[in-house]
Each structure stands twice: as C-alpha cells, then as structure tokens.
Amino acid sequence: MNTAAVELSVIIPTLNERPNIAPLLGRLDRALAGLHWEVIFVDDDSSDGTADEIRGAALSDRRVRCIRRVGRRGLASACIEGMASSAAEYFVVMDADLQHDEEIIPKLLAAVRDDGYDVAIGSRYISGGGVAEGWTRSRHLFSRGATGLARQIIRGNIADPMSGFFLVKRGVFWAAVKSLSGRGFKILLDLLASAPAGLR
Numbered sequence: 001m002n003t004a005a006v007e008l009s010v011i012i013p014t015l016n017e018r019p020n021i022a023p024l025l026g027r028l029d030r031a032l033a034g035l036h037w038e039v040i041f042v043d044d045d046s047s048d049g050t051a052d053e054i055r056g057a058a059l060s061d062r063r064v065r066c067i068r069r070v071g072r073r074g075l076a077s078a079c080i081e082g083m084a085s086s087a088a089e090y091f092v093v094m095d096a097d098l099q100h101d102e103e104i105i106p107k108l109l110a111a112v113r114d115d116g117y118d119v120a121i122g123s124r125y126i127s128g129g130g131v132a133e134g135w136t137r138s139r140h141l142f143s144r145g146a147t148g149l150a151r152q153i154i155r156g157n158i159a160d161p162m163s164g165f166f167l168v169k170r171g172v173f174w175a176a177v178k179s180l181s182g183r184g185f186k187i188l189l190d191l192l193a194s195a196p197a198g199l200r
Contacts, residue, residue: 006063008032008109009086010039010094013078016048017096024096025057025064031102035109038063040086041096042078045070075164075185083173089113092167093187094122100165108167118172118199121188122165162186172199 010028014021021041028039043051043066054066067081083091090109094100100122108120166188172195179194192199 004036006036006038006086006088008035008037008090008092008105009083009088010037010092010105011079011082011086012039012041012094012096013075013082014041014043014046014050014054014096015073016046016050018046018048018050018053020096020098021050021053021057024098024102025061027098027102031105035106038065038086038088040065040067040082042067042069042082044073044078074183076180076187076190077182079187080177080180080182083170084177086170089170090167091170091173092165094165105167112167112169116200118169118195119188119192120167121163123163163188 010032012024025039028037041050041054041064043054045051045068051066051068054064058064058066065085067085069078069081079093083093090112092105092108094102094105104122108122111117111120164185164187168191173191175196176191176194180190181194182190184190
C-alpha cells in the first residue's frame with residue numbers, strides 16, 4: 001500500500017457533470033503519473049447522479065473523494081471548501097467540463113514547487129493557451145474586457161486573473177481564506193485580490 005503523503009490535491013467543482021467523471025479521472029491518472037495526488041470533487045447536489053458516479057469511482061481508487069453539498073451552491077465557495085478539506089501542500093483548481101488541459105498540471109506544479117512561484121495559472125492568453133471552441137466574437141471581446149478590469153482590481157501584471165485553471169500553494173490559500181468573498185465563479189480573482197501583497 002502506498003503510504004506517501006499527498007502532495008497535490010486537484011479540486012474540481014461539479015454540477016451535473018456525470019458523463020465527464022470517468023474520462024476526466026482517466027486523463028488525470030495519465031497526466032499525474034509519478035506524483036502523489038488526490039482529486040476532490042465538490043458537487044453541488046447534482047440532479048444527474050454526478051455524486052454517485054464519483055463515489056463509485058472512489059470505491060476502487062482511494063485518491064478520489066467527493067464532497068456533496070446540499071442546500072448551498074456556488075463555484076467559488078465549492079473551490080474554497082475543497083481546498084480547506086485537503087492536507088496537500090499544493091492545490092490545483094480546474095473544471096470538470098474537459099476543457100482544461102490536465103497535461104500541463106505537472107508544469108504548473110514545477111513552477112510553484114521548484115521555481116518559487118506562489119501561483120501558476122493555466123492561461124488562455126499566453127503562447128499555447130486558448131479558449132474553448134465555439135466562442136463567439138462578442139464572448140471573446142467580453143472576456144478580454146473583463147480580464148483588463150480584473151488586472152486593475154488586483155493591480156498586478158497577470159495574464160489571466162479570470163482563469164478557472166490554476167495551482168496555488170497551501171500557505172497562500174490559508175493566508176487569504178478569511179478575506180475571500182466566496183461569491184460568484186471567479187475564485188482566482190477573489191484569491192489574488194485577498195492574498196497578502198507581494199505574491200510571485
């Protein structure tokens with residue numbers, strides 16, 4: 001039995017994502033080979049059996065956990081609850097819709113663990129990044145505008161503070177957690193705006 005401490009927790013908020021659970025777990029298993037990791041799904045009481053699907057996977061894989069929230073909802077608060085439940089040193093937040101590239105998680109981890117950064121972001125606006133297929137021109141423009149506004153709020157030169165795919169040190173999360181609003185769906189922006197100054 002592998003008794004090594006979990007180094008990385010993958011935090012995934014879910015709402016009616018049942019068909020994506022098995023493929024996502026397969027992708028994570030391949031991408032994170034060699035790492036000591038777990039995945040914590042935080043399910044907002046999905047009506048399609050998402051939590052049952054996750055629990056079924058957990059029966060054969062102890063790296064899989066499910067927090068099923070009843071009577072409360074919200075992506076940001078789900079991410080906060082997932083991170084708060086973990087003892088890992090690093091947290092990566094991603095969506096369950098299969099749009100985020102799990103293969104870059106080891107690179108995000110290396111940037112924080114080995115290169116001394118506090119946060120590493122899977123950005124849509126840097127070389128190699130991109131948005132999901134099917135985005136209209138107006139959605140592209142809105143996203144760019146919202147990102148520009150977010151940069152002003154955090155007063156930082158961060159390419160994509162609105163990203164839903166990022167990795168953060170445990171200590172950074174806990175330093176910010178009491179100031180987090182927990183509202184809305186842009187948890188990274190909330191975290192960056194609430195964290196102590198001088199993040200790298």
